[in-house]
Amino acid sequence: MSKGEETRAAILDAALAQASTAGFESLTIGTLAERTGLSKSGLFAHFGSREELQVAAVEAAAARFTETVFLPALKARRGLPRIRALFEGWLDWTERNGLAGCPMQAAAVEFDDRPGQVRDAVLAHYKRLEQELGRAVELAIGQGHLRADLDVEQFVFDMLGVIFAYYHSARLFRREEAVARARKAFERLIAAAAPAA
Amino acid sequence: MSKGEETRAAILDAALAQASTAGFESLTIGTLAERTGLSKSGLFAHFGSREELQVAAVEAAAARFTETVFLPALKARRGLPRIRALFEGWLDWTERNGLAGCPMQAAAVEFDDRPGQVRDAVLAHYKRLEQELGRAVELAIGQGHLRADLDVEQFVFDMLGVIFAYYHSARLFRREEAVARARKAFERLIAAAAPAA
DNA sequence: TGACAAAGCGCACGATCGTTCGTATCGTTA
């Protein structure tokens, strides 16, 4: 990794930490420069514009998510075990990356009504996320772990809901029982999608 | 309503519109002054600080939510009908108020890791929301519409998840079928909570 | 090791930020 790439990675590290606690709108060149020990202009040169910086931060978050959630889940057996691995990884991927809230959700909420490159990047991430999740569900159906007539998109929709409710309960309310509630909701989802006995 | 109260209400109208599309961090004195035709200092005098303005905007959103969702739902018969009314009102309360996204969710995500008055106000709203929702569920249990041994808090958790997944699907993905997905998920929740036949 | 490109800094710019203050105009009530 060249010097430039190294610095760029360090900047994005700081950017993710910042965005996860205070949102992407709080990502300013000045504060980020101070946080990384760079000069404003030096930092700026790595991205060319603030919007590019925000896009890069979203993409960095997506990359982290892939490393922390997707790739490890591939080691689980296909079918239900893999879906469970995805779910569990999803619950704590932010902590495991030293982040506060989920930067992806923050970006989604902040930019869902603001057209531009950032919104496009967020959309791309969630599109891919739903695809991968859908594929995992279909594999589970193929394995006979889930009902053959299961509404896959609905299952993905429901699973996203559980995650969002978890983030809400854990971050805003700081509830300890959030994980337990999320797991219970998830298991009920799985049970409802189980093949007829 | 005195002149001052009138102006203040107009400012908060504009603030909610702004916050619902671009987030609370985008609420600046300058843009809001231009939007309302006031001078910066004239607008500022109504709140005393930017943070107070943000708090007032959160409380205005909560008031709108009460008017648009809570109060109408009280007209429905207690029990399941009222819970359904709450759910349906919740789905479209932002549209009915001419807003883009849900300002309350935006505030929750933006401030969940930032201590201060704004976070406190958001927390108070969601606390009350959960209380009211929980009471409605208990009434439904009393009416025999839902299982007596239902985990009320879990039901509220699950319902919140459905709403968040709906917002995500509708606002970020702009999916037409988001409402249908949300209703399906909600009905499954109700079915799982139904009394043993 | 010398040369060339990559990386970073310092300084400056116009704009906007939140906030303060003195002054003018308005609304309300006696």
Add this chain to the structure above:
DNA sequence: TAACGATACGAACGATCGTGCGCTTTGTCA
């Protein structure tokens, strides 16, 4: 209508915003 408080404005402040430019330092490779 006179008077007085409520409401709004204009101008200014120091700070910070994103961005551009020229220069120096550093890393990299022939």
